[in-house]
Amino acid sequence: MTGTAPNDGSGDDRPDARPDGGEAGGDLPETDLTVRTHEAYPRNALFDWLDQRLELDHTLLGKAFPEDNYGSFLLGEIALFTFVILGLTGTFLGLLYNPAVNSVTYEGNALQYAGTEVPAAFASVLHITYDTTFGMFARMMHHWAAYLFIAAIALHMFRVFFTGAYRNPHEPNWFIGSTLLLFALVEGFFGYALPYDNFSKTATTIGFQMTGTIPVVGSFLQSLVFGGAFPAGADQVIPRMFFLHVFLIPAALVGAIVLHMAVLMRQKHTEHAPSSRGEGRPDDDDDSVVVGMPLFPQQFLVSTIVFLLTAATVAFLAGFFPVQRIAAIGPATPTSTPSHVGPDWFFMWVFGSLKMMPSWLGEWGRFAGGVVVPSLIIGVMMIWPLLDNPEHPVHFTADPLDRPLQTALGVAAVMLIIVLSIDGMRATVAAVLGVSDAVLYPWLVALTVGMPLFDFAVVYWLLKRRKRRLGTAG
Amino acid sequence: MSKRTTDTDTDTETDTDTDAPDIPQTDDELTRRNMAKLLAGIGGAAAIGSFGVDYAAGLPGSLDTGSETLYVEGTRLVDRDGNPLTAADALSTDEFDKMDVFPEKEGGGALVTKRATTLLLRFPEDEYEAPTNIEGTAKGYVAYSKVCTHEGCLVAGDQGSELRCPCHGSLYDPTKGASVTGGPASRSLPQLPLGIADDEDGTLLLATGPFEGPIGTEE
Numbered sequence: 001m002t003g004t005a006p007n008d009g010s011g012d013d014r015p016d017a018r019p020d021g022g023e024a025g026g027d028l029p030e031t032d033l034t035v036r037t038h039e040a041y042p043r044n045a046l047f048d049w050l051d052q053r054l055e056l057d058h059t060l061l062g063k064a065f066p067e068d069n070y071g072s073f074l075l076g077e078i079a080l081f082t083f084v085i086l087g088l089t090g091t092f093l094g095l096l097y098n099p100a101v102n103s104v105t106y107e108g109n110a111l112q113y114a115g116t117e118v119p120a121a122f123a124s125v126l127h128i129t130y131d132t133t134f135g136m137f138a139r140m141m142h143h144w145a146a147y148l149f150i151a152a153i154a155l156h157m158f159r160v161f162f163t164g165a166y167r168n169p170h171e172p173n174w175f176i177g178s179t180l181l182l183f184a185l186v187e188g189f190f191g192y193a194l195p196y197d198n199f200s201k202t203a204t205t206i207g208f209q210m211t212g213t214i215p216v217v218g219s220f221l222q223s224l225v226f227g228g229a230f231p232a233g234a235d236q237v238i239p240r241m242f243f244l245h246v247f248l249i250p251a252a253l254v255g256a257i258v259l260h261m262a263v264l265m266r267q268k269h270t271e272h273a274p275s276s277r278g279e280g281r282p283d284d285d286d287d288s289v290v291v292g293m294p295l296f297p298q299q300f301l302v303s304t305i306v307f308l309l310t311a312a313t314v315a316f317l318a319g320f321f322p323v324q325r326i327a328a329i330g331p332a333t334p335t336s337t338p339s340h341v342g343p344d345w346f347f348m349w350v351f352g353s354l355k356m357m358p359s360w361l362g363e364w365g366r367f368a369g370g371v372v373v374p375s376l377i378i379g380v381m382m383i384w385p386l387l388d389n390p391e392h393p394v395h396f397t398a399d400p401l402d403r404p405l406q407t408a409l410g411v412a413a414v415m416l417i418i419v420l421s422i423d424g425m426r427a428t429v430a431a432v433l434g435v436s437d438a439v440l441y442p443w444l445v446a447l448t449v450g451m452p453l454f455d456f457a458v459v460y461w462l463l464k465r466r467k468r469r470l471g472t473a474g
Numbered sequence: 475m476s477k478r479t480t481d482t483d484t485d486t487e488t489d490t491d492t493d494a495p496d497i498p499q500t501d502d503e504l505t506r507r508n509m510a511k512l513l514a515g516i517g518g519a520a521a522i523g524s525f526g527v528d529y530a531a532g533l534p535g536s537l538d539t540g541s542e543t544l545y546v547e548g549t550r551l552v553d554r555d556g557n558p559l560t561a562a563d564a565l566s567t568d569e570f571d572k573m574d575v576f577p578e579k580e581g582g583g584a585l586v587t588k589r590a591t592t593l594l595l596r597f598p599e600d601e602y603e604a605p606t607n608i609e610g611t612a613k614g615y616v617a618y619s620k621v622c623t624h625e626g627c628l629v630a631g632d633q634g635s636e637l638r639c640p641c642h643g644s645l646y647d648p649t650k651g652a653s654v655t656g657g658p659a660s661r662s663l664p665q666l667p668l669g670i671a672d673d674e675d676g677t678l679l680l681a682t683g684p685f686e687g688p689i690g691t692e693e
Contacts, residue, residue: 202627202641209625209691231588334588335554335574335620337628339640354625355642355658362660366624366691369658426643437643438656 064292065299079152089142098124099242121196140318163397171385190245201332210370352423404463412456545681565596605651610667617666621690624659
């Protein structure tokens with residue numbers, strides 16, 4: 001991108017005053033970017049008609065978007081676009097899916113099951129996958145888009161965390177965003193249940209059992225969320241999961257996304273000063289204005305490219321790397337659990353936390369591993385801006401290297417999730433290393449406790465030393 | 475800041491351009507505010523309470539699955555297709571051999587449900603140790619519930635002669651009463667006491683009582 005605009009007013013070149021910043025900043029150096037933009041993209045009649053009525057130019061199309069040399073500010077957009085893909089592919093799948101568990105005779109192309117009795121939900125997913133044009137592609141795109149949705153949200157949160165973009169006055173969007181992540185995880189759990197294959201039966205059983213371990217309200221929550229026992233009452237649970245997955249949680253997600261973006265529009269983004277300030281721009285420390293490129297045409301083009309790349313990536317992965325191959329897994333059976341069962345990667349850390357709890361903790365171990373540990377991790381994440389909150393508003397991103405404590409904590413938290421995920425794959429790890437589970441267990445316990453602490457200490461020490469060397473230590 | 479200045483019941487208000495921050499509010503106003511809070515509270519409680527309808531109405535799928543009778547004294551053990559099992563040829567003692575068995579329904583056929591799924595194993599009779607209920611073994615056969623006591627998955631047997639749960643790796647030793655030897659589970663798999671039928675051929679496997687403990691995560 002060569003075109004960079006001084007703030008958002010492509011119409012009148014006025015700097016955009018922050019809602020909390022008092023006076024709009026001083027005179028912004030005039031650039032001819034707006035003029036050039038108008039010459040390059042001459043107005044047409046429709047645009048003018050809309051513009052005169054909706055003031056597109058001033059309020060919407062001029063919205064300043066962050067300039068960032070590293071592209072990390074685009075991660076949120078990737079999350080948004082994967083959500084769009086999820087909505088599109090999900091609509092396709094939802095029209096063909098049948099949320100019922102009664103046995104039906106599958107008659108279709110999947111030879112392995114042709115003529116056999118399988119649950120209706122499983123049969124309908126077989127039909128989608130093997131008997132519907134583009135059906136398998138749509139299913140795989142949906143699954144991969146879900147993976148990327150959660151991955152993009154997580155990476156977006158890393159960016160926000162490590163650059164301190166959650167700080168005053170941006171706490172609300174951290175709260176909304178982490179709620180969004182929670183909704184996305186819940187949505188993933190419900191969606192996983194729907195094909196009613198033997199993996200989804202297992203995962204839903206474990207989710208049901210975990211909910212039941214919560215003291216006092218456990219069985220209330222079980223009935224609220226599942227609407228019946230699982231798997232015994234699967235005929236009640238699966239339709240409920242379907243409703244939650246295609247209506248309630250998506251509605252909550254849309255609401256949270258709208259709120260997230262409304263707050264962003266109102267507050268403006270945090271700027272990465274090295275990317276957005278410089279020659280002919282306001283000073284690096286002038287936070288009375290926000291500098292960025294306008295939505296139209298610059299950011300529009302960038303976002304279009306991001307959308308197309310996201311769609312291409314999802315399509316590529318869906319085309320070449322099939323996931324959740326239900327024909328290979330088989331339908332839900334009451335009498336067996338597949339030998340290499342495991343959750344999607346974004347639940348692997350919860351799976352690991354459940355696995356690591358020692359036997360002597362008894363019932364409390366189930367509660368601790370399945371509910372307390374995940375809730376603590378997610379809870380600390382959600383309220384983090386309350387724990388680390390500067391008194392005065394900050395409008396610029398920080399360099400992670402300048403924040404030893406926060407950066408070290410962030411690295412340790414990421415490491416904790418990684419080692420818990422490794423714990424979740426314990427059987428695979430044991431097989432790869434050629435040792436038994438029992439031999440591996442104490443090492444994994446040490447790793448789970450030690451690695452985050454070790455990483456915290458090393459990162460903290462290195463960054464402190466760097467600060468001292470640069471003579472900025474406080 | 476405003477205060478009531480008339481004694482009519484209209485809400486006439488006037489600005490009182492004083493900067494004293496603590497103009498006493500009339501009781502009326504406090505009452506009205508409290509009333510609004512009360513109504514908001516009732517509304518909120520009703521909204522939350524409405525989620526409890528499911529709960530109050532009872533669960534369609536019933537969270538309580540523990541009432542179903544599985545085995546009583548004399549229930550025959552059958553395979554998935556409902557064929558009765560004979561002690562002579564169901565399993566051999568040579569290797570770690572096991573199979574899924576089920577209680578026979580009244581009038582024949584197998585009761586194939588998750589809770590009813592039973593793991594039948596056979597070892598040489600002198601291999602059993604406490605806390606196995608030796609009385610409950612028959613000709614080297616022993617039977618346990620297949621439902622893991624950790625999170626309710628179904629155990630398998632791919633870890634040597636131990637029973638392993640594929641979900642979270644709990645291990646049970648079937649020669650020691652299926653007690654936990656590894657992983658997060660805290661209770662052993664309940665044993666099903668076995669016997670040999672006393673009828674004419676005297677070879678059919680049957681249960682001599684119900685499971686000796688709660689199945690899976692049931693209390």
